[in-house]
Amino acid sequence: MEFPSKLIENAVGELAKLPGIGRKTALRLTLHLLKAETEATSALAEALAKMRFEITYCQTCHNISDTEECSICANKLRDHSMVCVVSDIRDVIAIENTGQYQGVYHVLGGVISPIEGIGPSDLHIDTLLTRIPESEIKEIILAISPTMEGDTTAFFLSRKLREFPDVHISTIARGIPMGGELEYADEITLGRSIVERTRQAKA
Amino acid sequence: MEFPSKLIENAVGELAKLPGIGRKTALRLTLHLLKAETEATSALAEALAKMRFEITYCQTCHNISDTEECSICANKLRDHSMVCVVSDIRDVIAIENTGQYQGVYHVLGGVISPIEGIGPSDLHIDTLLTRIPESEIKEIILAISPTMEGDTTAFFLSRKLREFPDVHISTIARGIPMGGELEYADEITLGRSIVERTRQAKA
Numbered sequence: 001m002e003f004p005s006k007l008i009e010n011a012v013g014e015l016a017k018l019p020g021i022g023r024k025t026a027l028r029l030t031l032h033l034l035k036a037e038t039e040a041t042s043a044l045a046e047a048l049a050k051m052r053f054e055i056t057y058c059q060t061c062h063n064i065s066d067t068e069e070c071s072i073c074a075n076k077l078r079d080h081s082m083v084c085v086v087s088d089i090r091d092v093i094a095i096e097n098t099g100q101y102q103g104v105y106h107v108l109g110g111v112i113s114p115i116e117g118i119g120p121s122d123l124h125i126d127t128l129l130t131r132i133p134e135s136e137i138k139e140i141i142l143a144i145s146p147t148m149e150g151d152t153t154a155f156f157l158s159r160k161l162r163e164f165p166d167v168h169i170s171t172i173a174r175g176i177p178m179g180g181e182l183e184y185a186d187e188i189t190l191g192r193s194i195v196e197r198t199r200q201a202k203a
Numbered sequence: 204m205e206f207p208s209k210l211i212e213n214a215v216g217e218l219a220k221l222p223g224i225g226r227k228t229a230l231r232l233t234l235h236l237l238k239a240e241t242e243a244t245s246a247l248a249e250a251l252a253k254m255r256f257e258i259t260y261c262q263t264c265h266n267i268s269d270t271e272e273c274s275i276c277a278n279k280l281r282d283h284s285m286v287c288v289v290s291d292i293r294d295v296i297a298i299e300n301t302g303q304y305q306g307v308y309h310v311l312g313g314v315i316s317p318i319e320g321i322g323p324s325d326l327h328i329d330t331l332l333t334r335i336p337e338s339e340i341k342e343i344i345l346a347i348s349p350t351m352e353g354d355t356t357a358f359f360l361s362r363k364l365r366e367f368p369d370v371h372i373s374t375i376a377r378g379i380p381m382g383g384e385l386e387y388a389d390e391i392t393l394g395r396s397i398v399e400r401t402r403q404a405k406a
Contacts, residue, residue: 002299004274004292005267011254014247018232029221031293033255034267041255044217045248051214052236052244064208064237071207089207090234096205 003027060131062107062124064089072096072104079103081138085128085157087111087150091143103141106131111149112156120156128157132164139168146174206230263334265310265327267292275299275307282306284341288331288360290314290353294346306344309334314352315359323359331360335367342371349377 003009008030015026033041058070082103086092092105108123142157144150161169175193176185206212211233218229236244261273285306289295295308311326345360347353364372378396379388
């Protein structure tokens with residue numbers, strides 16, 4: 001695709017570097033911005049640059065934050081003895097949106113992946129281990145996606161956490177998702193959902 | 204969806220204003236930028252702002268251009284007596300990519316749409332009419348999408364162009380697209396493709 005303007009070409013090229021955006025979509029977005037008010041583009045460009053350059057991370061849990069301590073860690077009403085370990089900031093947002101968790105978090109910043117060259121030292125594991133005695137943590141919930149890399153990370157963490165015999169380690173429940181059909185579930189999930197069945201309370 | 208940072212919230216909000224990008228996609232793009240080098244974000248923000256604020260339009264054909272006259276109008280090798288009238292810059296790019304057209308263009312900047320409040324005076328029709336005698340134009344090709352608004356615009360234009368009896372008016376051919384199956388073509392297209400059949404040259 002050739003463009004009549006270098007400016008357009010640059011904008012399309014930069015947009016097309018984003019995941020899931022091809023050159024055709026990038027051109028559509030560029031022409032949309034061209035048709036809209038100039039303020040729309042400057043607001044977008046500013047918001048992106050500001051976000052990238054001014055963002056800070058919570059010093060305790062490595063969640064994104066506008067201050068030194070994120071709003072979750074700063075919240076005295078939350079249970080600070082329970083830490084949910086997640087790989088990514090996205091997971092924090094997802095769990096927070098359920099409204100079901102009252103503890104705090106620890107964001108690893110990824111999972112162990114030898115293929116991508118990410119080892120345990122690249123993740124925020126040290127700070128988790130120093131945090132346990134300091135904050136009198138009683139339970140650690142491993143909420144890491146059950147992929148090959150995720151399981152490796154969870155296994156590595158549970159080995160490391162043997163240092164703290166008083167801390168309970170748990171993982172999020174695996175099973176059939178709500179609205180999911182049994183016949184379409186994979187065998188491992190279905191098998192675990194039977195083995196780890198929950199007993200109904202008697203009415 | 205609640206975000207732990209106002210900066211993230213702003214970035215997601217601005218990205219989600221783009222067509223075809225929802226808040227989930229916007230969050231994915233934002234977190235992608237956060238993970239990538241800071242240069243990636245500044246390059247994107249700069250390219251967008253530069254594109255929007257520095258873009259100029261060709262004074263002859265209203266195509267986007269980095270100079271007063273676009274590269275197509277400035278090209279002496281092209282046939283300046285043949286003008287292809289399109290509604291949008293995207294159409295210029297699409298036709299240019301075919302490599303089949305050697306004339307010049309005229310970008311209307313939209314189509315007549317009473318619902319959106321776009322009348323003939325909002326389009327670059329006046330400049331087309333003044334351009335015809337000035338540039339000794341011999342043929343005008345109406346390459347406007349065959350939608351309700353597009354057909355209205357084409358009809359309006361062909362009425363206006365009656366002022367110039369020496370100028371040939373043509374429209375792009377309608378018919379079955381390459382690779383298209385006859386049975387799935389709509390009746391109007393199929394009907395026109397039979398009425399306007401092209402005779403094969405004898406071998």
